[in-house]
Amino acid sequence: MRRRLPLLVVVLLGLVAVSSAQAAPPLEATFIEDLQRLEARLQGGESAAVERRALEQARRLAGGNAADRWARALYLQLAAGAASRQDEPARAADLLAEARGLDGLEAAQHDRWLYDEARLRLAAGQHPQGSELLTEWLARHRGEPRDRWRLARALAELERWEAAATWVEEALAVTPRPDAGQRTLAGTVLRRAGREGQALSLLVGGLADSREPVRWREAAALAQRAGDDGQAAAIWEAGWRAGILSGSDDLRRLAELHLVGGTPARAAEYLETGLASGELVDGEANRRLLAQAWERARDRERALAAWQAVAELSEKEEDWARLARLARAYRLTPSISRTKGGSESSSARP
Structure with missing residues (x-):
């Protein structure tokens, strides 16, 4: 999965004029100009060169004052974006982790990078780290329905069925019409968590839009496992009458x-x-x-x-x-x- 991080240009100029105690320290004009040039080169496809330059600048700024640390964090973010453009989500995640670990970072920016790192970890197949980070982020932010589905899928990959089922329920609560992939994930997770009744309700609710025999057979089998042979027969008969079975x-x-x-x-x-x-x-x-x-x-x-x-x-x-x-x-x-x-x-x- 390819994950491109948000571009820097739209936020850099706004950061220069901020002077409140909770905001990032102002950057020197030379840093702003350099970051903008690198951003333009990144958009032009020079990912590897931009990553090298950004990392050189980040190393040079190590151990500096608050403004230097903020500039270093932005260079690390830029390097992460370049790594992501090269389809290296694990390396990009490591760079973002380093950026958000710097002292003096404001909470809002820290959480933006936490969210991006979580998604990069999951894209890299690092499900334990990614799910932990996304769980932390969702504890403080409402997010979008897709974030809950993403976390549920990651937990399912880890076979943490109870935790995955909890997030499936959260996702279903904010997804009026789950698509086929979401219904399949939810059904699998709920069954593995032992929540047969919920899984059956979900499957039956989605059958009206499906002409896939496997889904009808699966719903009938689930009804039997839940101890409702009558409903299993009713599901199978409906599929038979519709010509699906x-x-x-x-x-x-x-x-x-x-x-x-x-x-x-x-x-x-x-x-x-x-x-x-x-x-x-x-x-x-x-x-x-x-x-x-x-x-x-x-x-x-x-x-x-x-x-x-x-x-x-x-x-x-x-x-x-x-x-x-x-x-x-x-x-x-x-x-x-x-x-x-x-x-x-x-x-x-x-």
Whole structure:
């Protein structure tokens, strides 16, 4: 990430006339002229040469009076800007740290450089230092929503999930419509921090604008992890009806979610439709799921017919036994005949 520091020209002339006790000391005209020349060269693309000259001047001014220290700080800032233009954010951050560490620096300027250093540290991948500096700055300044998102992302990089979740909440509070990247970051952080309910609300709120199947599947999975199977089924069905989720795997998953979510009749209806249309394979696994769905829906006739179909396909003793137990539970009398090859047929009457 490339980070260009604010230019000096717009502030230098104003500094000369300031004489209050809290303001920076006035600079000699030679320093102002030199800084302006270097700034012009920096804008002209002479980054390396400007950095060398600025550092030479900063070294020469070491140990001077208050005005010299202020001039030195400005040369260090200029060198930092030159380093940033050369895509060296870590070196630029070090130079800003040196500038803001000089004695006599006014608080407002110190914090401006603190903020820039924090962003440079993060751009350089120095997340521990960058997040610490940005946290310090935000303790004294309101900042922009992007600052909170930046800090949340840095803390997530460090896997400090609780701290990251706190800043995600701060960021969401001042971001009426988070974009896709922000929602993804927030969802990940909130889940890893164990705040499943908040993560789910965020994901569901953003689904209306998304046609990405992965996001719908993720939201349904999150609802299940939060213990709300019914909502998981509702999310999956909405995605299915919108055509975002499709295919045999998604159809079977829809039925499974309805089955565990307390709407087994809906599960059975989707399974029957899928089997009739050929979208689902007409085999033992799908027939067994259909039988379980009708049984849980307490539809006696369909449950018995479905379990009989399963038993005929599987030819397993336990499936025939289950059919018989189910018939007795429904107070029906099963009539089961078995062929020599082991297959059975069953009918039941009231």
